Amino acid sequence: MSAFDDLKAHLRQICALEQVMGRLGWDQETMMPRGAAAQRAEEMAALEAVLHARRTDPRLGEWLESAAPPDDAGAAIIRHARRGHRRHSRVPVDLASALARETSRAQGIWAEARTRDEPAHFLPALERVLALKREEAQALADGGNPYDALLADFEPGMTGAEIAALFARLRPPLVALRDAVLGAPLQPAPLKGHFPREGQMRLARRLGERFGYDFARGRLDLAVHPFSSGSGDDVRITTRVDEGDPLNCLFSTIHELGHAVYEQGVDAAHALTPLGQGASMGVHESQARLFENQLGRSRALAGWLFGEMQAEFGDFGCTDADAFHAALNRVHPGHIRTEADELHYNLHIMLRFDLERALVAGDLAPADLEGAWNERFEADFELKVDRPAHGFLQDVHWSIGLFGYFPTYTLGNVYSGCLMQALRADLPSLDAALAEGDVTPALRWLKDRLHRHGALRDGRETIAHACGFAPDEGPLIAYLKERFGALYRL
Amino acid sequence: MSAFDDLKAHLRQICALEQVMGRLGWDQETMMPRGAAAQRAEEMAALEAVLHARRTDPRLGEWLESAAPPDDAGAAIIRHARRGHRRHSRVPVDLASALARETSRAQGIWAEARTRDEPAHFLPALERVLALKREEAQALADGGNPYDALLADFEPGMTGAEIAALFARLRPPLVALRDAVLGAPLQPAPLKGHFPREGQMRLARRLGERFGYDFARGRLDLAVHPFSSGSGDDVRITTRVDEGDPLNCLFSTIHELGHAVYEQGVDAAHALTPLGQGASMGVHESQARLFENQLGRSRALAGWLFGEMQAEFGDFGCTDADAFHAALNRVHPGHIRTEADELHYNLHIMLRFDLERALVAGDLAPADLEGAWNERFEADFELKVDRPAHGFLQDVHWSIGLFGYFPTYTLGNVYSGCLMQALRADLPSLDAALAEGDVTPALRWLKDRLHRHGALRDGRETIAHACGFAPDEGPLIAYLKERFGALYRL
Structure with a gap:
């Protein structure tokens, strides 16, 4: 040997x-x-x-x-x-x-x-x-730098300072867009009604099939906090069910499917090597967010999903696919990161990033975390934290030692913006397929450009290789302006 | 240190x-x-x-x-x-x-x-x-001896020759009793009907509670082959459901509960030491069989269980508790070990013991196993094997390398006979409690005499310590003669 x-x-x-x-x-x-x-x-x-x-x-x-x-x-x-x-x-x-x-x-x-x-x-x-x-x-x-050392576990090659600079560029256009949207005269209505657990789980399984998840090499269960785990031939996802809000279950599921389909798509030749998994947490998150947002909340796929919802729940109080699409993309300040719309989501992350950097630096004591969280949250969201479970107790991450993980969520959003720009340029008929509930063309592109390579390259290089250009925040901002500008008639 | x-x-x-x-x-x-x-x-x-x-x-x-x-x-x-x-x-x-x-x-x-x-x-x-x-x-x-070496993994201190001698003493009275029972003029009817899965699982959970299983440190799931696994604070059991035969699920469950309650009952001080588990597979099986047979199929507990069955399934075609008790103890030759009555059960084991000894010795080739099994089965049971899944493919054991394990099942029956004799001598009012569905007095005795000590002593010594006498096959034969003699009016 x-x-x-x-x-x-x-x-x-x-x-x-x-x-x-x-x-x-x-x-x-x-x-x-x-x-x-x-x-x-x-x-x-x-x-x-x-x-x-x-x-x-x-x-x-x-x-x-x-x-x-x-x-x-x-x-x-x-x-x-x-x-x-x-x-x-x-x-x-x-x-x-x-x-x-x-x-x-x-x-x-x-x-x-x-x-x-x-x-x-x-x-x-x-x-x-x-x-x-x-x-x-x-x-x-x-x-x-200690924080950079922790960050390297999730996004090798990135520093806290680079992330801070990226967030500083992202924040002003995001906040401006959020403010414009919240000030728009026309606000979409949220879904209302009772959506039985069994129907939600059936739909979640159907989404799994549509989004290319191989159930013979995975499974779907319930958990407090949805997650995906495992690589290769045993990649499992979890979701949660709120009978008053089916979008919680469905879009958590699509999100975790993004992670899981990425892991299932890595070349078998890389199995049980360091290459047999996602390239970085940022890249992983880009797959989850691209599934959830760019594809899952698109007008094209919303049309198909509206039909599925009607088939499962009958008339659920939504007049047409346009209203359903608007409900999927409803922008409103809320306490829970995993339920946040695309404009508020990154503000949730920026809050956590700043707080965890302070915790790791020793500038913030755990005893002061709740107060700091609540103060910052109110400043960013113009909303009071009503209970700790809706505040700093909402995420599992810090309890399991995941400091340096949160910023990779926004990095994933930035990457997903880049990937979607490249994908749309290559697949002009993408929306026609999505309108039929057919995600296959997008999956094929992602598998070929990204999934199969696993961790062959580091995060940023993986995205650059897939897109053909170096990633930055531009495409994400352009995409958000386009989607929410159209929906809210800005 | x-x-x-x-x-x-x-x-x-x-x-x-x-x-x-x-x-x-x-x-x-x-x-x-x-x-x-x-x-x-x-x-x-x-x-x-x-x-x-x-x-x-x-x-x-x-x-x-x-x-x-x-x-x-x-x-x-x-x-x-x-x-x-x-x-x-x-x-x-x-x-x-x-x-x-x-x-x-x-x-x-x-x-x-x-x-x-x-x-x-x-x-x-x-x-x-x-x-x-x-x-x-x-x-x-x-x-x-190679077979003895494998046996030592499950029953330290026992040899294949000792087991063979024990089986030779057990076989004639067992076969004589079986023949007398099958020749009796009055044969109890099996249960018939449809018993929905949910009802069986509810009853299985209720049995768990009655038999002292701590669900906060365990769980009950479905599997092809019922089993118990884990020690200490994480002891899980599985069962299976046949909607035409509820006794399959219920008595598989009681059996696995015997294993699990033993593991859960070991002193916490022994946790994560070699003493923090059952003493041997024979002793383990004695707990499972004592739960399943001596307690579970007793006339006293059958009275309580009859009421539970009626509450769950309504009138299920059984006239009274006596008829139910007879159905629980119906003797009939069948293909499946885990569904066998107490008289045929040990014949299933003796068959497997002889075949696996021959396999390990090299006297029987795997290619000839099916033929040897079918021939021996017909001789012992006067019944042809109708399909491989009802023959040598029925048990998981050999596939996972458990050669030397099967005889511990009959050893467990022998031990359970001894334990029940000692337990009845100490608890004269046992049946009165069982008739109310109250297993607590028996559980307390077992926990004190046996469970809490874990693997402090080897198998045979564990039983001798609990009973106050050295174990042999006498009490089991006496118990079987008494139970089946009364039921079949021999």
């Missing part, structure tokens, strides 16, 4: 164990009995310790010295392996185990606190997780 | 990872998408390789040399660790990984073959698994 073969065999084990860890995470949020939380934390800590040992194996360093990549994919594998080895070698094993244990515990505590609307129940857990993440960030940064 | 503390910390990791492995097994049979089988096999092989490395860690040998146990539990931990270390050190890591991978694959293939009734689809997988298990048995036996 060559050093490269040894390296690949070792990475294959790591990837397989990472899949196991992902499955435990899925189980925890969908199936696990509530009394098992403490034991599960021990199980995940034990597995994390194993992964840490594998990722910091001294032989990795030797193989990386001498491995000769046979091709571009091999070179990319070595690049990922080198980065991973350096990243994990900087974190002591005890810290890695403690993080796995505490985040597993904290997730359960967060879910309870959110249900009970009790910030005090969550605070000690958040304090423990943040303290460990700050310790980890220091170790990872190795003298550099 | 003392050597004993080091040892315990290491074992804690092993136990936690074994729980993870158990969860993957549960997922595979309940939730996993069918297209994920090959990938899952890789994942389990990677985890098995990790476990193997942990179990054969050279430091274990050193710690075992110098560890001083602080108490009886400590001494038992060392005993288990020494046995495990010796066992696993004898199996090369490549063989352990190959077994994990092949058994994971073979399980999926078996399930397909069973559904399609296609032995040829399963045969190559069975051949691979058997070849690996024979290789493992040779390595484990270290010059001794």
Whole structure:
């Protein structure tokens, strides 16, 4: 065996164990009995310790010295392996185990606190997780910026300063457009009525089929917070159901389908290598947002979905497909990020980005987080936070240690804008297909340009390769102006 | 840290990872998408390789040399660790990984073959698994008897020859009783009718509550082959539903509850140590069979269950509790082990025991298994095997490499006879409680005498400690003669 073969065999084990860890995470949020939380934390800590040992194996360093990549994919594998080895070698094993244990515990505590609307129940857990993440960030940064070090786990090659600059460019046109929309004389009505759970779940499954999700290699379940997990042949998604608001379930589902179809579309040759998954969280999110917004909320697809809704729920109080399309794109300030319209969504992210940077920097204490959140939220949304579960308790991320993750959502929006511009240029008859509920042409384009390559390139390069141009915020702003300008007759 | 503390910390990791492995097994049979089988096999092989490395860690040998146990539990931990270390050190890591991978694959293939009734689809997988298990048995036996070496995984301290002798003593009175029962003039009628799935599942959940199952630390799902998995705070069971035969679901459930309540009842102090689980498969099965038969099919509990059945299904064609009790204990030759009455059940096991001993010894080739099974089955049951799914394809065990497991079922029956004799002697008012659907007194006795101790003692000693006498087949035969003699008026 060559050093490269040894390296690949070792990475294959790591990837397989990472899949196991992902499955435990899925189980925890969908199936696990509530009394098992403490034991599960021990199980995940034990597995994390194993992964840490594998990722910091001294032989990795030797193989990386001498491995000769046979091709571009091999070179990319070595690049990922080198980065991973350096990243994990900087974190002591005890810290890695403690993080796995505490985040597993904290997730359960967060879910309870959110249900009970009790910030005090969550605070000690958040304090423990943040303290460990700050310790980890220091170790990872190795003298550099701690927040950037955490960001690198999700969007390699990006810095907090670059994100801040991007957000600064994005914010003024977004806010201007939002204000214009909210001031428009014509405001679309939200959907009203009762939409039984079974009908919503049937429709969610039908969306899965339309959007190319392979149910033989995945499954759809309910969870508090919708998510997608797994790679290759076992990619599972979850959704949630609100019988008063079917759009919550349907567009959560389309969103997670974007993540899942991306993972299912990676070339089988990359399976159980570092290339056998999405390129970065920003790219991942771009797929989810492109499914959800650019495709899912388009006038063309809304026409088809309107028919499906009528078939499932009968007359649901929406006069025609135009009114339905307007309801899908209704702009209104709300508390919940995952239910936000496209104009408010990025404001939710900017709020979280600024707060988590302050938390990681030590400029904001967890005890002051709720107050800071509520103050900033009111300033940005002209709306008071009515309860903690609608405020800083709404997202799972911080409880499981995902600091540096939030900005990748807006990065995903920016990327999705670029991809859609390129996709529309290549597929002039896209809307005709979407109007029939046929997403296949778009899926084929995405699979060919992006999905199948997995993590062959880093995030920004993946988008540039797919689009044929370097990504920036321009296409997203142009798309938002066009969609909302037309809908609100600005 | 003392050597004993080091040892315990290491074992804690092993136990936690074994729980993870158990969860993957549960997922595979309940939730996993069918297209994920090959990938899952890789994942389990990677985890098995990790476990193997942990179990054969050279430091274990050193710690075992110098560890001083602080108490009886400590001494038992060392005993288990020494046995495990010796066992696993004898199996090369490549063989352990190959077994994990092949058994994971073979399980999926078996399930397909069973559904399609296609032995040829399963045969190559069975051949691979058997070849690996024979290789493992040779390595484990270290010059001794290979079958005994496999048996030791499930029933430490027992040999194939002892089991054969026990079966030889059990067989004549069993067959005589079976023949007398089948020749009796009065034969109870089986239940007939349609019993909707939802009602069966509701009743299954109610049985869980009555039999002391803590749903906050467990869950109940559907699977092809009912099973129980996990220890401590995450003990899950599965059942299956046949709408024409509710007893299938209900008594499968009570059976698995016996396993699960045992695991849930182990002292929390033993959690994530080698003592934090059942003492042996025979003892485990004794709990399942005692729940299912001695308690579940008693006249007393049948009276309560009859009322529950009426409440759930209305008039279901059974005139009274006596007729219901007779239907629960109807003796008739049938193809399926898990649906067999108490007299035929052990004949199913003796058949499997003889065949698997021949397979492991190399005296029977997998290609000849179906023929050998069908011939022996007809001789023992005076009934032809009508299709492979009702013959050698019915059980999951061999597909997942469980050779040496089957005899522990009959051992469990023998142990359950002993336990019930001791339990009845201590609790004269047991039947009065059971007639009210109150299993609590029996549960309390079992928890105190047996469950809480976990694997503190080996199988036979666990039963002897609980009963106050050394187990043999006498009490089981006496109990069967009494129950079936009365029911069939012999």
